[in-house]
Amino acid sequence: MRAEDSESMRTRAIIAFLAAFAALAVSAPAAAHGRGRVTFGLHIGVPLGYYGYYPPPYYYFPYYPPSVVVVPREPTTYIERDSAPSSDAQSYWYYCPDSSTYYPYVKQCPGGWQKVPPRPQ
16 A cells, blocks of 8 residues: 555545534534434425425414403392381381380380470480
């Protein structure tokens, strides 16, 4: 074997090593961005664009804000009360002549109650 042939082989081995090292150096940024693989190949035909080979990256997907859920309030409950007290009960005091006292101080009057219009003090 001649000296030129061994030096030529040595030069080719160094070039192959440098090419492999360059390919790994180029693939490192791709791996850092989540791609994680480098492919080499020969493509013949019409390119279909980025979407023909890989799914689009996450930042190409449209952003949809979270949906708003509106919960209706429960209907208001109305409670009907009895009609207003009669003005007759409000406008008189009841006097018991047998005991000479007014209701509510005496609960029963044997002779019957006497209606008395109230007097302001």
